[in-house]
Amino acid sequence: MTVLIIGGGIGGLALALTCHQIGVPFKVFEASRTIQPLGVGINIQPNAVRELYALGLENALPNIGVKTREYGMFSRHGLEIWTEPRGEWAGYKWPQYSVHRGELQMLLYNTLVERAGADCVETGWRCSGFENTEESANAHLVNSATGEKRIENASLIIGADGIHSAVRHQMHPDEGPPIWGGAVLWRGTARGKPFRIGASMALIGHGTQRIVAYPISEADPDTGFATINWITELTYDPGAGWNKEDWNREVDASEFLPMFKDWSYDWVDIPALVTQSDRVYEYPMVDRDPLECWTQGRVSLIGDAAHATYPVGSNGATQAIMDARKLGRAFFDHGVNPSALKAYEDEMRPPTTRVTLANRGSGPDAVLQMIEDRCGGMFDRLEDVASHEELSAHAAQYKSIAGTAIEALNNSPDIIADGAKVRLV
Numbered sequence: 001m002t003v004l005i006i007g008g009g010i011g012g013l014a015l016a017l018t019c020h021q022i023g024v025p026f027k028v029f030e031a032s033r034t035i036q037p038l039g040v041g042i043n044i045q046p047n048a049v050r051e052l053y054a055l056g057l058e059n060a061l062p063n064i065g066v067k068t069r070e071y072g073m074f075s076r077h078g079l080e081i082w083t084e085p086r087g088e089w090a091g092y093k094w095p096q097y098s099v100h101r102g103e104l105q106m107l108l109y110n111t112l113v114e115r116a117g118a119d120c121v122e123t124g125w126r127c128s129g130f131e132n133t134e135e136s137a138n139a140h141l142v143n144s145a146t147g148e149k150r151i152e153n154a155s156l157i158i159g160a161d162g163i164h165s166a167v168r169h170q171m172h173p174d175e176g177p178p179i180w181g182g183a184v185l186w187r188g189t190a191r192g193k194p195f196r197i198g199a200s201m202a203l204i205g206h207g208t209q210r211i212v213a214y215p216i217s218e219a220d221p222d223t224g225f226a227t228i229n230w231i232t233e234l235t236y237d238p239g240a241g242w243n244k245e246d247w248n249r250e251v252d253a254s255e256f257l258p259m260f261k262d263w264s265y266d267w268v269d270i271p272a273l274v275t276q277s278d279r280v281y282e283y284p285m286v287d288r289d290p291l292e293c294w295t296q297g298r299v300s301l302i303g304d305a306a307h308a309t310y311p312v313g314s315n316g317a318t319q320a321i322m323d324a325r326k327l328g329r330a331f332f333d334h335g336v337n338p339s340a341l342k343a344y345e346d347e348m349r350p351p352t353t354r355v356t357l358a359n360r361g362s363g364p365d366a367v368l369q370m371i372e373d374r375c376g377g378m379f380d381r382l383e384d385v386a387s388h389e390e391l392s393a394h395a396a397q398y399k400s401i402a403g404t405a406i407e408a409l410n411n412s413p414d415i416i417a418d419g420a421k422v423r424l425v
């Protein structure tokens with residue numbers, strides 16, 4: 001009855017915690033030799049925070065992030081276009097959290113090891129492929145240090161192995177590498193004074209040049225400083241090619257900072273934040289085409305392996321957590337078998353496909369480009385450029401695509417009832 005989870009990132013660990021919670025035997029194989037707190041800021045939307053609470057992490061989340069109170073869009077001149085409350089302040093029963101990705105991964109990992117024992121995660125084992133047999137499935141594993149090979153047998157295999165998924169590659173061998181659409185991100189964190197109302201997430205600029213900034217820690221009561229996550233983004237000709245995407249490629253800020261030297265406002269000074277950051281990471285923004293199918297027999301995919309999307313709209317980690325919980329739910333309804341995988345895919349593939357496509361086109365911040373086109377981002381009265389109704393309709397549309405509409409979420413039943421265990425037959 002064991003479920004083999006390939007990849008100990010956000011999605012794989014959320015699934016492992018879910019399996020432990022509902023009594024399904026599991027094992028995680030992670031390619032990295034140690035699990036380290038890599039990455040910078042990410043956001044977890046209220047639907048996924050609800051699931052982290054259901055996993056018993058409510059009291060731990062304040063230690064690794066802040067409850068986001070406000071989301072705002074600003075022109076490249078720093079002028080306010082649209083702001084809206086977030087999480088509990090918007091009427092959700094659960095908050096939105098801005099956290100450090102690596103600290104979230106460590107929280108999930110440490111909680112899992114505490115609850116299920118250290119043996120449930122084996123690091124240093126890379127999955128190279130799988131095979132379905134009549135009654136089970138085999139995962140082929142290679143030791144990342146020694147090259148030693150082994151085969152693990154299980155009832156089901158779940159590829160949670162990220163955007164370069166080996167499991168997905170075997171299912172879709174002709175797919176090719178992730179697709180670069182022309183945007184390059186540079187990311188970092190610096191200590192600074194939280195701006196606006198303290199836990200505000202700001203998107204500044206327009207379609208081809210923009211900045212995202214938000215705090216990922218509470219302000220220190222003595223200094224008033226918090227850790228501020230920032231992302232600068234420039235768009236190039238996609239035909240030009242770029243360095244291989246890697247979330248952790250360090251670069252010098254001089255590669256992009258001159259393009260943002262004037263992006264300093266009375267409420268936030270972006271060049272100062274960039275200059276004060278110890279490390280800057282570059283990431284060519286890539287995604288993958290949505291798949292027609294992500295299950296083969298006893299093997300399926302979750303998270304980025306299933307639906308890698310542009311990191312706009314704060315949905316990557318959220319969707320990975322939701323996949324994990326919906327798959328756990330499918331084990332209740334269908335048992336730990338291929339029918340559960342099919343039910344899970346039938347439920348999750350259509351909405352995640354819509355999010356991937358929405359993020360390519362009119363993502364949540366297409367409004368920024370609309371304002372840039374109409375007035376170059378400079379205006380005295382916003383209402384002369386765009387009506388409140390127009391801006392509001394745009395925000396509501398993306399929320400309903402991403403599955404985070406307030407009433408729908410607040411009124412939806414628990415995905416997994418508290419204390420429920422799967423009956424293993």
Ligand SMILES: Cc1cc2nc3c(=O)[nH]c(=O)nc-3n(C[C@H](O)[C@H](O)[C@H](O)COP(=O)(O)OP(=O)(O)OC[C@H]3O[C@@H](n4cnc5c(N)ncnc54)[C@H](O)[C@@H]3O)c2cc1C
Nearest residue numbers: 007009010011031039040126127161162247303304316317
């Ligand atoms: C090191 C790192 C840093 C990141 N930083 C950011 C960031 O700063 N901002 C942001 O928005 N997103 C970041 N991401 C992506 C973000 O975590 C995901 O988009 C999202 O959380 C979905 O999670 P996931 O579990 O599907 O994938 P991931 O979180 O990418 O996890 C995939 C895991 O699978 C492991 N793995 C890969 N191949 C194999 C294999 N063949 N066998 C076994 N294990 C394998 C990887 O080592 C990784 O631990 C980062 C991802 C990684 C891996």
